[in-house]
Amino acid sequence: MSPARIARLMIPWLALRTAAIAHATPGPVYTLIGAHSTLTYTFTQAGAANQGRFKKFTVRFDPDAKRLAVRIDMRSFDTGDAQRNSILGGRDFFDVARYPQARFTATRLERTSSGYLATGPLTLRGVTRTVAVPFTWRIVETDGRRVGLLEGSTVLERLEFGVGQGEWRATEWLGNAVTVRFALRMAPVAR
């Protein structure tokens, strides 16, 4: 058999095989590498920017299936001040005893000029609202392994979710807008 003939025979087979791979085995799913990931929020208290963070959360990102799911342990928040933490965890704010978890699940994932836009329901303090979260996604080589970097931010209005009850609904000394920032390092895992 001449090499040319072999090549002619193989082309359809290769094409088929490539198509089969694309359908049967899509790219990996990514989950969080907790130690290198941050989820923080900035709020305005008495005219000054103050910061808090969540220490426990999980993220699962499937670029091919266009799915992004985030779970936040609301009890893991910290604003760096014990007195403030005690009131923020209480009934008037996060009410972590009744609402220990917040969830965001993207039901739509669109490509944008700078990355992605994930749109879906965010459930926080028992209230579900549709939010749109823009983020960037990069695969980089770190410490000899390939990891995904998922980074972005979005602005939420705390009162939409009932974060701030009673007198804490006023926004002059405690702003309504809260900027949530995330920088997540993610590792590919088997599906």
Add this chain to the structure above:
Amino acid sequence: MLRNTRARWGALSQLLHWLVAALIAVQVALGLVGVALPLSMAKLATLARHKSLGITILALVLIRLLWRLSQPAPALPANLKPYERRLARLTHASLYGLLIALPLTGWIMSSARGFPVSWFNLLQLPNLVTRSVPLYHAMVRVHIALAVALGVILALHVAAAIKHHFVLKDDTLRRMLPGTASARAEASETIKE
């Protein structure tokens, strides 16, 4: 008019003196109420105003000090005994020192607590130190001690002003008041010259 003379304080010195005096009164009230209130929006608002006013006082006192150093201050009354002169100078220096140290310790307190200071919700000031609970508690004690010291020195200052005005009947108080360039002040100035 604006500048000091040897006989009396100029308009700018007078304005800054009485403005700071009024702000100190408001400041003490805000501080006491702010500390007494339970954790609430009212406490947040009161302490935020206390911080804003404190920064305002710091700026006004620094302006006043620079203005004072840029020109001669009125001479102390000639009838003072040497120890009274020393006491007067010490009192005035302490007032400047305390009015600078009090806002600064308050600012350090807020920074150490991790609550950045904003000037009337308009301008966020940088933190002077990184977060430290022990430093915060130490600064609370220093801030309170300085406030008590300010109270003592102010009492002395006011008592001296009253004595000069009502007992010694000289122009010490009057020359810090607008529109009372008394004949006596002018006369004494003429005599000195």
